Amino acid sequence: MGLNLTYKILKNSLLSGELKAGNEICVRTHQTLTQDSTGTMVYLQLEALGITNKKTELSVAYIDHNTLQAGFENADDHEFIKSAAMKYGIIYSKPGNGICHQLHLERFAVPGKVLIGSDSHTPTCGGMGMIAIGAGGLDVAIGIAKGSYYMKCPKVLNVKLSGSLKKGVSAKDVILKVLEILSVKGGVDYVIEYSGEGVKSLSLTDRATITNMGAELGATTSIFPSDEITKKFLVMQGRENDYIEMSSDGDAIYDKVIEINLSDIEPLVAKPHSPDNIEKVSNIKNMKIDQVAIGSCTNSSYTDLMKVAKILKGKTVHPDVSLVISPGSSNILRMLANNGALADLISAGARILEASCGPCIGMGQAPKTDAISLRTFNRNFKGRCGTKSADVYLVSPETAAVSALKGYLTNPMDDETDLNITLPEKFDVYDGYFIYPPKDRTGLEVVMGPNIKPFPINKKLANSTDGKILLKTGDNITTDDIMPSNAKLLPFRSNIPELSKHCFNTIVDDFKNRSDINDGGFVIGGDNYGQGSSREHAALVPLYLKVRVVIAKSFARIHKANLINSGIIPLEFIDSNDYNILNEFSNIQFPNIKMELENKRDITVRIVDLNKEIKVLFRGSERERNMLLAGGALNYAMED
Ligand code: MIC
Ligand code: SF4
Numbered sequence: 222m223g224l225n226l227t228y229k230i231l232k233n234s235l236l237s238g239e240l241k242a243g244n245e246i247c248v249r250t251h252q253t254l255t256q257d258s259t260g261t262m263v264y265l266q267l268e269a270l271g272i273t274n275k276k277t278e279l280s281v282a283y284i285d286h287n288t289l290q291a292g293f294e295n296a297d298d299h300e301f302i303k304s305a306a307m308k309y310g311i312i313y314s315k316p317g318n319g320i321c322h323q324l325h326l327e328r329f330a331v332p333g334k335v336l337i338g339s340d341s342h343t344p345t346c347g348g349m350g351m352i353a354i355g356a357g358g359l360d361v362a363i364g365i366a367k368g369s370y371y372m373k374c375p376k377v378l379n380v381k382l383s384g385s386l387k388k389g390v391s392a393k394d395v396i397l398k399v400l401e402i403l404s405v406k407g408g409v410d411y412v413i414e415y416s417g418e419g420v421k422s423l424s425l426t427d428r429a430t431i432t433n434m435g436a437e438l439g440a441t442t443s444i445f446p447s448d449e450i451t452k453k454f455l456v457m458q459g460r461e462n463d464y465i466e467m468s469s470d471g472d473a474i475y476d477k478v479i480e481i482n483l484s485d486i487e488p489l490v491a492k493p494h495s496p497d498n499i500e501k502v503s504n505i506k507n508m509k510i511d512q513v514a515i516g517s518c519t520n521s522s523y524t525d526l527m528k529v530a531k532i533l534k535g536k537t538v539h540p541d542v543s544l545v546i547s548p549g550s551s552n553i554l555r556m557l558a559n560n561g562a563l564a565d566l567i568s569a570g571a572r573i574l575e576a577s578c579g580p581c582i583g584m585g586q587a588p589k590t591d592a593i594s595l596r597t598f599n600r601n602f603k604g605r606c607g608t609k610s611a612d613v614y615l616v617s618p619e620t621a622a623v624s625a626l627k628g629y630l631t632n633p634m635d636d637e638t639d640l641n642i643t644l645p646e647k648f649d650v651y652d653g654y655f656i657y658p659p660k661d662r663t664g665l666e667v668v669m670g671p672n673i674k675p676f677p678i679n680k681k682l683a684n685s686t687d688g689k690i691l692l693k694t695g696d697n698i699t700t701d702d703i704m705p706s707n708a709k710l711l712p713f714r715s716n717i718p719e720l721s722k723h724c725f726n727t728i729v730d731d732f733k734n735r736s737d738i739n740d741g742g743f744v745i746g747g748d749n750y751g752q753g754s755s756r757e758h759a760a761l762v763p764l765y766l767k768v769r770v771v772i773a774k775s776f777a778r779i780h781k782a783n784l785i786n787s788g789i790i791p792l793e794f795i796d797s798n799d800y801n802i803l804n805e806f807s808n809i810q811f812p813n814i815k816m817e818l819e820n821k822r823d824i825t826v827r828i829v830d831l832n833k834e835i836k837v838l839f840r841g842s843e844r845e846r847n848m849l850l851a852g853g854a855l856n857y858a859m860e861d
Pocket of ligand 1: 258259286339340341342582706753754755756
């Protein structure tokens with residue numbers, strides 16, 4: 222029987238374990254990427270691991286999130302990351318060069334290889350036919366140090382595409398369609414593999430838009446075959462030698478198949494406050510908008526921005542709308558400048574930001590109170606834009622641009638502009654923003670400013686533990702809820718004590734206080750607890766606040782790995798009705814937690830106030846159990 226593309230690459234990269242869905246496997250990490258908001262932790266952890274050299278073929282440290290330098294903190298972080306990159310043989314991408322995923326796709330992604338990145342949208346490079354997985358910082362640090370990555374062998378869901386997109390409909394609408402079908406948890410434990418005739422009608426950056434936002438499905442990653450279109454993109458980037466053709470075998474088997482005819486898709490929108498809350502643009506009438514933001518790792522390619530420039534050319538943005546545009550890379554921005562498209566954008570009244578994440582992570586451009594903001598981004602979680610009362614709608618660049626002109630959410634299918642974009646034969650590549658490590662790196666030391674504080678490390682697991690339930694949450698809690706991120710907080714990504722004052726602040730304002738009074742305790746969650754970002758701060762900060770266990774109905778993949786890495790035990794309900802009897806501020810006890818975990822038994826929870834016992838369970842590998850017993854991944858790695 223034939224292999225699908227996912228298993229072909231995993232097989233070629235397998236270091237240990239059996240390729241069987243659900244098993245733990247260890248794969249070779251050919252490449253890693255970090256960005257600055259998670260990167261400081263990665264390099265602090267590399268320091269703690271005491272290595273001297275990276276074990277990957279290529280590692281890149283990007284600066285793209287914390288580029289607003291309102292104080293010394295972000296600049297200190299950049300300097301620290303640069304010095305660590307030079308010390309360990311890692312390429313450093315200066316601020317202003319662009320968004321890590323867009324840059325990696327343009328300059329480094331190689332079909333058939335494995336990339337691990339400390340950012341949940343690392344799957345963007347799956348558009349290039351590589352296995353590209355988002356992971357917590359410590360897993361990436363270990364990936365750099367050892368050249369390997371442990372993961373749960375995924376199931377593979379095949380999305381078979383036929384037809385081609387109608388004018389005004391774009392790749393963003395395709396992934397919004399997939400989100401409508403599968404929901405924010407429909408991809409959990411799967412790699413989403415695209416195939417079929419329809420694939421040929423999608424450009425490389427269209428494919429990257431789709432794999433990028435596969436993160437919102439909870440998927441391990443998403444992947445497209447590497448074909449003539451991939452080759453054309455690599456030739457354009459002057460990287461034709463990186464091309465190899467890769468696709469699934471004709472008789473490949475999949476765990477699940479869904480079919481989508483691209484010709485049936487209409488422009489779609491994800492309504493507040495979840496990327497799977499999908500509606501047709503044509504069904505929302507008379508929705509006045511205040512802000513339009515175009516960019517992010519989902520939709521900031523040359524083609525996307527050229528389409529926007531064509532729509533805006535010779536017209537003026539509606540007087541009540543603020544339009545901001547952040548290009549994906551410095552090369553894209555320079556090409557727009559050289560071909561006149563940048564002038565078209567500015568003449569229409571757009572505000573041009575530097576090539577970075579910008580408003581996507583609340584780094585400026587927070588909209589006004591109660592605003593309606595249309596964004597070409599990938600997440601519209603409440604408060605993420607920096608304004609709690611704002612409603613964010615996720616749309617394609619075409620929908621965003623026509624709506625910015627009209628002042629209302631508008632269907633781009635009604636716009637007459639010719640949206641055919643001819644790609645240049647050669648990208649205008651300038652690599653000067655990349656700083657390469659010197660050949661002789663002896664004696665290089667890292668530079669740490671005063672904002673860089675040590676990160677918390679857990680202790681070996683005790684025989685028993687007890688205390689209060691500090692918080693009980695509902696379903697689909699995001700890492701933005703657990704550890705919010707915005708222009709005020711991002712400067713403290715290397716300062717856990719400072720961040721801890723804001724833990725769970727989108728849900729309650731006094732979590733730190735609750736924890737301080739009770740000397741830590743426990744958190745109860747619903748389904749898909751910890752979806753969204755890869756930020757391990759959502760585990761490190763609770764660790765600092767002495768959260769010992771989280772019990773949930775189910776966990777999102779990266780967050781669960783981050784909890785285990787920090788030695789916080791993620792437990793799942795056996796009977797989901799038990800969720801209803803655990804109340805905020807109840808006292809609970811885990812009388813035999815160590816012995817039960819060691820012996821793979823169900824874990825006993827005694828609810829003191831009700832004088833009742835329930836059983837919960839730990840779902841994880843032997844290695845993960847041992848990590849929890851050791852008090853987290855670092856302690857475990859040191860024991861090794
Ligand atoms: C995000 O989109 O939420 C981020 C910011 O890129 C995060 C990383 C982080 O929190 O630093 C992600 O997606 O992993
Ligand atoms: Fe940056 Fe936004 Fe992409 Fe995260 S989702 S990497 S914040 S552009």
